[in-house]
Amino acid sequence: MYKLMRQQMQSLLEGCSLPLPALANCAALLWEHLDRINWAGFYLAKGDTLYLGPFQGKVACTVIPFSKGVCGAAASTRKIQLVPDVHQFPGHIACDSASNSEIVLPLVVHDRLIGVMDIDSPEFARFSEEDAHGLAELCSILVEKVCWKDGLL
Ligand code: SME
Numbered sequence: 001m002y003k004l005m006r007q008q009m010q011s012l013l014e015g016c017s018l019p020l021p022a023l024a025n026c027a028a029l030l031w032e033h034l035d036r037i038n039w040a041g042f043y044l045a046k047g048d049t050l051y052l053g054p055f056q057g058k059v060a061c062t063v064i065p066f067s068k069g070v071c072g073a074a075a076s077t078r079k080i081q082l083v084p085d086v087h088q089f090p091g092h093i094a095c096d097s098a099s100n101s102e103i104v105l106p107l108v109v110h111d112r113l114i115g116v117m118d119i120d121s122p123e124f125a126r127f128s129e130e131d132a133h134g135l136a137e138l139c140s141i142l143v144e145k146v147c148w149k150d151g152l153l
Helices: 002-015 019-033 069-077 129-145
Strands: 039-046 049-057 063-065 081-083 101-109 112-121
Touching (some): 002 019, 002 129, 019 049, 019 112, 019 129, 039 069, 063 069, 069 081, 069 101, 112 129
Antiparallel strands (some): 039 049, 049 063, 101 112
């Protein structure tokens, strides 16, 4: 499945590699292919704050400081956050009360944090190491193929 997603992402980026269209289509791709999820999308970094980017799912909080939540932890540590039970995560931000597990991956381009990919699930422990690996490869495609130089926000 992740191989197919990688191929689709590569071909979606062929005609246009501007950040906003790429992230919008990537959110749609995640939403279409991953089952048992209730939110998939991006938060974009400016200073020490994350701002809501392209996503699929219910409306979400628009501003997240690096010091808060799973997204903030991924942004400040630049490490993948694989959270089997969000209710046990200190400072978790409940945008959708249906969410029980979450995975957040940092997007780092030339040592600059662009933002994070965030996926929520109503199922506890929905995301495995295999998901982390597959999603990290998708993030790598975004990092390498998208033209980030003009920034996003
Ligand atoms: N739960 C996230 C906030 C974003 S929503 O999941 C879309 C967090 O704790 O950072």
